[in-house]
Amino acid sequence: MSVPTGKSIAPPSRESNIREDLRVSAATTVGTAIEWYDYFLYAAAAGLVFKELHFAPLGQAAATLVAFLSVGLSFIFRPLGAVLAGHFGDKWGRRKILMITLIMMGSATTLIGLLPTYNSIGIAAPILLIFLRIVQGFSAGGEWGGAVLMAVEHAPDHRRGVMGAAPQVGVPAGLLMSSGVLAIMSYIAPGEAFMQWGWRVPFLLSFVLIIVGIFIRHGVDESPVFEEIAARKSNVNMPVVKLFKRHGVLVILLALVFAGNGAAGYMTTGGFIQNYATDPTGPIGLQRSDVLNAVTLSAASWLVFTLLAGIVSDYIGRRATYIIGFIIQILGILALFPLVNTASIGYLTLGLVLLSIGLGLTYGQQSALYAELFPASVRFSGVSVTYAIGAILGGAFAPTIATALLQNTGTTSSITVYLVAMSALGLLAILLLRDRKGIPLGPEHEKLQRLSPVRGIGTTDYAKVKMD
Template sequence: MDASSPTAISPKEMRRVVAATTIGTAIEWYDYFLYAAVAGLVFNQVMFSPLTGSLASIVSFASVGLSFLFRPLGAFLAGYYGDRYGRRIVLMVTLFSMGGATTLIGLLPTYETVGLWAPIMLIFLRIIQGVSAGGEWGSAVLLAVEHAPNHKRGLYGAGPQIGVPIGLLMSSGVLAIMDRIAPGDAFFQWGWRVPFLLSFVLVVVGYLVRIGVDESPVFEVIEDNKGHQRPNPIGVLFKQHLPLVFVAALVFAGNGAVGYMTAGGYIQSYATNPEGPISFERSDVLNAVTLSAVTWLIFTLFAGWVSDYIGRRRTYLIGFVVQAIGAGILFPLVDTASLGLLYVALIFLTVGLGLTYGAQSAMYAELYPASIRASGVSVSYAIGSILGGAFAPMIAASLVDATGTTVAVTIYLVAASLIGLTAILLLQERKGIPLSPDFETEQSKSPFVFGK
């Protein structure tokens, strides 16, 4: 460990922390992405059945985006309690709330059975998922990064980051399996429910993995020395660091808008729509998304690792260029109706997504002072989620409905990538800055390239 680290962490404990944050985050995002995929494949027909055609898909995707509006609530709560009472306790609460909501979705009646109550209950449970997602990420990444040695923050911080593509991989994979077990109408009748009910088992696994993890060493120093603790971390964050929160949010928004073409279920819906310009088999598209999740995972881990050598900023700059190219060719390739080119488009896209995602844990943690770090990381991520991924599938569906082509969607996605690129250009490289609360004066210096 470097001199700035509060305590030395044994390799065994470090492996336990990485396992807990990675597995727990994967379970959380399995739940979250499962909803998004099923929204485009099933919910538009069984929960919003009075609506017809593209309107049903737009409303169904709106229910995906609605949960993002509640992420800041989860981020505010998690940031406050994470800065005041520790990162670990927040992770246990979010695990149970997300898993409970997901399991209950698998038990919901459809519109045909109970009418309007079906979408109302569905949206309520989706809101709980949103609050949980808003609280999960910040605490998970800080537990990983604040345990890590100075020269490996990017690598260990990539642990909870790869939990996201693992969640997409698991959700797409389970849906693909269920599509084979319950093909055709059986998938709409009961097949879609099984992946939601499996969440109960995953929550138990997540609990057993997380229960034995120690609290962040940075927070232990804060707790031992109450002079490091802020009574109102959220207030300090917005009073002293509001421009940073906004710019950091734009960095993630540039990734999120593009990532939610697959993670948000839009590609799955667009490419399987029998009334659209192309109509692949549902299993073929789910298999392509599953394979692209593997690419996303690999390059997310690579980006975290390489950022420890070339820096977070340079890693992001390369990533956003690659992502912009991937966003530019995505729909032109998908619209060829070639299954092979669908695979190429999704795989290339996820290379850029990984490169703009793997270093995020370390980069965010290094931006904020220790006493308000949980609040800063959580709130920046939640706002970035709203600006980027929240309504990206709905926006894409609306643009295609209004114009009849995917050209406007391509422009939208490339523009999002360029916004992320611009935001990262505004920030200095902060790799290796001490994270201990003993170095808060250094941490509080402006991270902007035009700062002092």
């Protein structure tokens, strides 16, 4: 049952200043793009660079697995970052946390670009690399929730989907940027030059991006919902404890929704396809620059359909958009490896673009969905922690699992089964949730927001809840 909207349960939404909306959208998109540029840059470099420069003494197969494990390791620390960011974000505000996470992520990425290799300093090289990756994971855990709430809580009711898509668009934009810069450096410093110094340039570029991000985010006002919470002095002392006590089932279901998207998405964002398609000892053996170009094109497609999903969800609802998206995503997964295994760069590009359509349609509406399902008092904690758990279940070790499946079965069919199963779990989870498009987000409507959005749990009679 959808939540009734309109005058029957809520006053008309506030008139949004177009200039402020554009400023918020730009700040969340650009800031998130910079954060995920840093995050995805590491994932791509893990299979292309770090397995040789930092983990080579382990041997080819083990080095590849460990490199991808280092990608997934950061996800373990994302919940810690999410818990702390959610706790302080619900108490101090969204804007401060976003500035802290941006600086943390950019600093770690810049230092990776300066890090010596195993041949220079021995075992200290992979240890320092893994430490900096953990810092990236800690930062990523707090970034997304703050960006989402800045976008959605500034938005008028009827535009939450499209404004909430702004930080979502920042994720494929980050992939587009990281893949694009790596591709450019592959041309500027081909072959051995790329391994010697070319890979470092994209990491060092992060220092410039930090300055840009700080400048853009500095001019954005705090979320109006948080300002109202602060004015009412209705901050919760232990928001994470309250979150799991009252909304544990919701957290699990929403984590599965994101996991259904993340497992397939991390075939490229986690670097698996890049490594699989360019491995000279493997069945594909394509050129690194060609594959990076294909990933860049697919990221552009992912960006477009992410924005489209946000727009569409404002008309047909978040839940319906997800259902359509997961069906299309499963079809894209079934087509992916048959196209990649042709060893044709054209078919590989087609496979990645087809997959990105479903990825976008199961991602663009996520900000609005999450924000509308959690009460105002625990919303930062709710969206941040849920996102981090979903990232672990779906994306953290997807490249490692795919690599292990390939090494043990000798076929990509096993990977396809794994990805379809994860997408099916996401589809099942969204079917168990109600759509609450347009529900009031302010703290004065907390009684309405606390009603269970999980089908079969709690009251479903939203219309009888009296507004304060």
